[in-house]
């Protein structure tokens with residue numbers, strides 16, 4: 049695996065290194081030792097998948113709080129997404145800054161999202177399957193969200209004709225800057 053550090057501290061793009069032969073290839077995607085060498089937690093306790101029928105589906109921006117703060121490892125098994133990270137760690141120099149990258153079944157890139165960084169994506173194709181591994185158990189009482197279109201963050205999204213979103217994602221509160 050090749051670990052590409054991202055502008056948000058502790059976030060990485062992880063690029064598999066295919067071992068090819070006449071059948072195809074084999075590639076490692078998680079290793080506790082290699083992750084630890086880059087300061088990453090590979091103690092995943094849950095894996096989930098997100099199926100998205102159509103292009104223009106937007107999920108996010110989500111994170112969990114307190115003892116349910118979680119790191120996530122995300123990849124795309126089918127289709128492609130515009131993946132967005134938003135730094136909500138007020139101790140970081142990149143607080144309230146965002147980062148985006150295309151993840152796809154073709155590029156097979158994985159993204160490691162550290163605790164305290166919100167995550168969201170917009171599907172760039174129909175029939176997108178997104179696979180997540182998390183280092184904390186899902187807890188609806190610890191689940192939080194911020195608005196994808198909050199002017200405080202200024203996240204730039206690709207143009208999408210008809211956005212498909214949950215009512216919850218449309219109604220997260222706007223961010224209030226600490227005084």
Ligand SMILES: Cc1cn([C@H]2C[C@H](O)[C@@H](COP(=O)(O)OP(=O)(O)O[C@H]3O[C@H](C)C(=O)[C@H](O)[C@H]3O)O2)c(=O)[nH]c1=O
Nearest residue numbers: 096098107108109110111120167168169180186187214
């Ligand atoms: C996340 C999650 C959800 N659920 C249940 C709760 C709802 O009944 C249903 C859909 O949940 P939600 O609308 O929160 O799903 P997404 O909008 O895809 O949320 C995810 O989307 C963003 C982009 C993420 O990064 C998170 O992984 C996650 O928050 O699944 C569970 O049972 N377990 C879970 O881990």
